[in-house]
Amino acid sequence: MANYQQAVKMTNKSLILETIRTREPVSRAGLAQLLHLTKATVSSLVEELIAEKYCYQTGPGKSSGGRRPLMLQFNEKAGFAVSCDIGVNYIFTTLTDLRGTVIHELYRSFDTNDFTRTVMEIKVMIDDCLKHMPDSPFGLVGIGFGVPGLVTRNGTIVNTPNLDWHQSNLKDIFTDQYETPIIVENEANAGAYGEKIHGSAGTDESFIYISAGIGIGAGIVLDGKLIRGASGFSGEIGHTAIVEDGLKCRCGNSGCWEMYASEMALLSSSGSTLLPGDLEKLIEKAASDKTAEQAFERIGHYLGVGVTNIIHTFNPERIIIGNRLVKARAYLEPKVQEVVNERTLPALRENTEIIFNERYQYASIRGLAAFSVEHFLEKQFSSHASISV
Ligand SMILES: [Zn+2]
Secondary structure: OOHHHHHHHHHHHHHHHHHHHHHOOEEHHHHHHHHOOOHHHHHHHHHHHHHOOOEEEEEEOOOOOOOOOEEEEEOOOOEEEEEEEEOOOEEEEEEEEOOOOEEEEEEEEOOOOOHHHHHHHHHHHHHHHHHOOOOOOOEEEEEEEEEOOEEOOOOOEEEOOOOOOOOOOHHHHHHHHHOOOEEEEEHHHHHHHHHHHOOOOOOOOOEEEEEEOOOEEEEEEEOOEEOOOOOOOOOOHHHOEOOOOOOEOOOOOEOEOHHHHOHHHHHHHOOOOOOOOHHHHHHHHHOOOHHHHHHHHHHHHHHHHHHHHHHHHHOOOEEEEEOHHHHHHHHHHHHHHHHHHHHOOHHHHOOOEEEEOOOHHHHHHHHHHHHHHHHHHHHHHHOOOOOOO
């Protein structure tokens, strides 16, 4: 077959699979209508996709008159992805199927400042996930890492202000180890993508995901697209100045938002040594201790000030607050809402919903899994589809 025809065929096949994946269950006739392809083209490409295990046929669906059509579904168990969300004080690793459903998960409170120890710990977690991976046609399709720092569009970690990592070539290290595509992403970008694909964003086209942990990062989705910026570094909103000449931040600036509104800010102001588990202890203490309660209120206040700035900048439909500070929702949320109500222009405020995502720990890993799966599917179809003239 001529290269051109081959390329057209692969593009159509990829489109059909993408439509099955996002609209399932769908019939052959439905695909033909949605994609403006002939029924014969759809049928022949669907037969190939079924034979290659990308999708399968299920029982008859609803009829719009006449015979009930057989429906097609994406084969979510055709392969698996491992995703690893690396926080400043934890590592969360999961095995998911191609739809992002978690098959196995491991969470560890861990000080990730030491790069070598972190890599060793991650390897143990990945190997444990792989032990739980069922047999499948494609096996492991990729490993994704979410990191709290600046990551270029091609997965190079440039800077991790809250970690003492002097080398950080995660991509090279794990490519050598596992011989599978490795994706490295900023954890807040991954979180925003996870919320868009599977999570709390609903049908919102424009929302901001705020990852409020030891530091603060944001993932920005505007008009349905994740906005990465020129180099991939957008959303470093924790380092916007909120108090001029304020507290010195590890990034080198003063008065950064994360010095006032993060888990680190909370624990530092309460005299904690930032040990894993300290946030949980402080939440417990706040139930009977006025000073601890006020510490949360102060963080809620500054969180609200930053959220107000974000609403004025992006006019989002929704602000989703995620990561570990969500654990303190009961103390933070009323204060955040109060400050935002007081300070936001009414026309912007009335169209913006602010939510705390209780299932926050899955946001980044779902985003990473989706990146791995999309990368895999793109590769499967593009390798045959190049047009050489
Ligand atoms: Zn800073």
